[in-house]
Amino acid sequence: MIFKDAPWMTEELSILGDATRKFFQAELVPHVERYHAEKQVDRALWEKAGEYGILAASIPEEFGGAGGDLGHESVIFAELGYTGDMSFGLFVHNIAIHYVLAYGTEEQKQRWLPKLASGELIAGIAMTEPGTGSDLQAVRTTAVLDGEDYVINGSKIFISNGQIGNFFILVVKTDASQGAKGISLLGVETDGLEGFRRGKNLDKVGMTGQDTSELFFDDMRVPAANLLGDIEGQGFGQLMNQLAWERLMLAIVGVGVSHKAIEETVTYVRERKAFGKSIIEFQNSRYKLAECKAKLELLQAYVEKCIGKIIRNELTADEASIAKLTGSEIQGEIIDQCVQLHGGYGYMREYLVARMYADARVQRIYGGTSEIMKELISRSLI
Numbered sequence: 001m002i003f004k005d006a007p008w009m010t011e012e013l014s015i016l017g018d019a020t021r022k023f024f025q026a027e028l029v030p031h032v033e034r035y036h037a038e039k040q041v042d043r044a045l046w047e048k049a050g051e052y053g054i055l056a057a058s059i060p061e062e063f064g065g066a067g068g069d070l071g072h073e074s075v076i077f078a079e080l081g082y083t084g085d086m087s088f089g090l091f092v093h094n095i096a097i098h099y100v101l102a103y104g105t106e107e108q109k110q111r112w113l114p115k116l117a118s119g120e121l122i123a124g125i126a127m128t129e130p131g132t133g134s135d136l137q138a139v140r141t142t143a144v145l146d147g148e149d150y151v152i153n154g155s156k157i158f159i160s161n162g163q164i165g166n167f168f169i170l171v172v173k174t175d176a177s178q179g180a181k182g183i184s185l186l187g188v189e190t191d192g193l194e195g196f197r198r199g200k201n202l203d204k205v206g207m208t209g210q211d212t213s214e215l216f217f218d219d220m221r222v223p224a225a226n227l228l229g230d231i232e233g234q235g236f237g238q239l240m241n242q243l244a245w246e247r248l249m250l251a252i253v254g255v256g257v258s259h260k261a262i263e264e265t266v267t268y269v270r271e272r273k274a275f276g277k278s279i280i281e282f283q284n285s286r287y288k289l290a291e292c293k294a295k296l297e298l299l300q301a302y303v304e305k306c307i308g309k310i311i312r313n314e315l316t317a318d319e320a321s322i323a324k325l326t327g328s329e330i331q332g333e334i335i336d337q338c339v340q341l342h343g344g345y346g347y348m349r350e351y352l353v354a355r356m357y358a359d360a361r362v363q364r365i366y367g368g369t370s371e372i373m374k375e376l377i378s379r380s381l382i
């Protein structure tokens with residue numbers, strides 16, 4: 001149990017953590033090799049996770065969820081990290097759920113949340129475009145009102161769950177003459193949707209079991225009733241308000257992954273021998289692992305503090321950015337060291353630590369790059 005000493009930990013959360021670990025061990029871990037070969041997970045994994053309540057931890061019970069809060073989700077994401085495998089695109093599904101929860105009309109919540117909870121809808125969040133990533137207000141996908149529908153033209157890139165997903169929170173310009181003020185969010189169900197097209201499953205350095213795609217929209221018609229919130233032009237503010245949880249979530253996953261990396265490495269250096277003794281008997285190996293543990297303990301203490309604050313709705317943008325920045329940087333440092341202690345085997349994808357190494361690199365890029373995190377943190381200083 002990863003956050004067992006956290007001040008916000010309860011018996012209920014502890015039971016959830018244990019059950020989630022068992023779920024992932026039974027339903028995810030045995031299949032990861034196939035997921036990596038097929039470059040995406042099975043839809044059945046989503047449905048099982050839905051039955052288990054993992055997709056809907058913080059969806060209120062009236063909408064088919066488990067009625068928990070971000071403490072429940074934090075425990076689940078730490079356990080997902082602890083699998084050491086990033087094939088299951090639960091992060092973006094969860095992010096999309098929070099948009100519907102926070103900004104959806106009553107009708108939209110009734111329509112979408114039960115299906116997002118069961119896995120009938122698998123969600124993604126489509127912000128990034130070929131021409132813009134960090135600078136979100138420069139998106140060029142347009143949504144023009146025509147009768148009862150928006151007509152959407154444009155494209156998105158690097159969209160997680162882009163192959164398997166059938167519901168996307170789409171970032172569009174409802175007023176192309178404006179920057180941030182012209183941005184709106186639409187919920188888009190894609191099954192049978194004319195004008196919607198997926199590009200190929202992109203060939204990534206890591207996270208190879210998770211699908212990432214381009215999406216294309218050619219005169220794609222979406223009901224105007226799918227606008228999140230009732231008023232156009234609120235999308236940028238809506239995005240900014242959700243970023244604290246998205247960024248903290250990535251740090252939480254980083255904590256889980258780092259625990260797994262250290263454990264795997266301790267096991268390996270106990271067994272592997274050189275110069276007539278186990279690798280762990282070299283003082284350097286023990287000191288390097290001690291450094292990893294010390295860094296992880298410090299990171300975890302900060303992340304636990306942030307989780308406590310977000311449960312109380314007190315987490316600030318700069319605190320979330322610090323968690324994302326340090327979480328992704330420390331995760332990278334720890335896994336790099338773990339690869340080193342595995343020697344050549346640490347560079348072979350057959351070994352979990354090698355896959356973790358490739359997966360960890362993107363943590364510093366998506367969800368806001370490390371540079372953007374520093375920019376945001378610096379604003380709290382001046």
Ligand SMILES: Cc1cc2nc3c(=O)[nH]c(=O)nc-3n(C[C@H](O)[C@H](O)[C@H](O)COP(=O)(O)OP(=O)(O)OC[C@H]3O[C@@H](n4cnc5c(N)ncnc54)[C@H](O)[C@@H]3O)c2cc1C
Nearest residue numbers: 125126127128132133134158159160365366367368369371
């Ligand atoms: C595996 C993967 C999954 C992803 N999943 C999704 C998804 O589901 N949905 C989605 O919408 N997007 C997704 N993304 C996109 C991701 O969020 C963007 O790649 C990221 O935000 C960076 O944008 P960019 O690639 O356009 O880089 P750019 O914005 O072009 O940045 C290039 C470099 O310039 C730096 N830079 C930019 N602006 C500044 C500045 N103001 N100050 C200092 N440095 C700056 C950046 O830090 C970076 O180092 C995913 C990306 C990957 C790789």
